[in-house]
Amino acid sequence: MGIYTKKGDKGKTSLYDGTRVEKYSLRVETYGTVDELNTQISVAQKFCKDPKNIELLDTIQNNLFIVAGELANEDAANFYKNSKSIGADDTKLLENVIDEYTAKLPVIHEFILPGRSVAGAHLHLSRSVCRRAERLIDHLHEEVTIRPDVLKYVNRLSDFLYILARDEDYVDHLEGLVDKVLDIYKKEVN
Template sequence: MGNFKIYTKTGDKGMTSLVDGTRVKKNSLRIESYGTVDELNAQLGLLASFVTDEATLKILSSIQNELFTLGCNLAMGDNPKRSLEESIVSDEVIKIIENEIDRLQAIVPQLRAFILPAGSHAASVAHVARTVCRRAERNIISLDEVSPVDTNLMAYINRLSDYLFVLSRYLNFIDKVEEKTWQKTCK
């Protein structure tokens, strides 16, 4: 890639550029949306560092790459000059996540109570990633209210949070860590 400076100084006053060249404030809904997707991606990288199951590592790697696609899509702006192929969220990637959810659900015990976000180190990190994913989804929905967002993108992020929930259960299961269930304490 060659040497290049990581700092440009163009964002020093709180503005950044979208893919279409539009300058926006760094706290805009669009930046918040893809910034949270980036945070989720980093959480998945952390999660992968605690996972030993090869099939799960492969899926996590695929998801991390897909999250770059989502970020690119969200960074396109309202009036992109051209649609970038790498920003398209396909039906196929949604189906891959659904298939993985089904595969893991067939392995873990049937859910009979609300579970607490806890367990093994890997499962706990998966729960944190799930909550970041839900925040990303809320940000994207808010963005969609003012600037239409691709419906496949919204479907993917919704399925991803479901996957991370089931993954946390699977990680506890393979690590032989008993899930903690919610114990109602209100009287």
């Protein structure tokens, strides 16, 4: 079976429930941006050094498939016949990580440049795409009902991505310090 159907050649696409809509509709723009976010998180994950962060991002990517699926359906109840839903536990996981990482990382009192490491830079880019997705979800919510759990989850997700970026930057910084100490040691031994 080919990957192209030719059904979208005239500027329309199908939602999860089969409803045909314009490709530029707010709903399509919204779940498309969630897909973009998921893809950007995948790129960021490939540069992460902390195994816990890599695992957390797997969870986030799976949850974003669910968010996009709900947004791509005019009848969320129909979608949930075949899928789990994003709920308070998913948001609580984000909050727990945010609290844990905030407690362990150095305190900052100023704005920071986005990403001192490659992973941190990609996570900050993910955060900014997440904020755009959140704005689009809020806009869509003015037209259709979006479950409060989805709104909360995406709002918290941008904070989560920020703190993960800081953590990856910190891990990278510590590795750089170890490398410098080893270089000094090697020079003194020789």
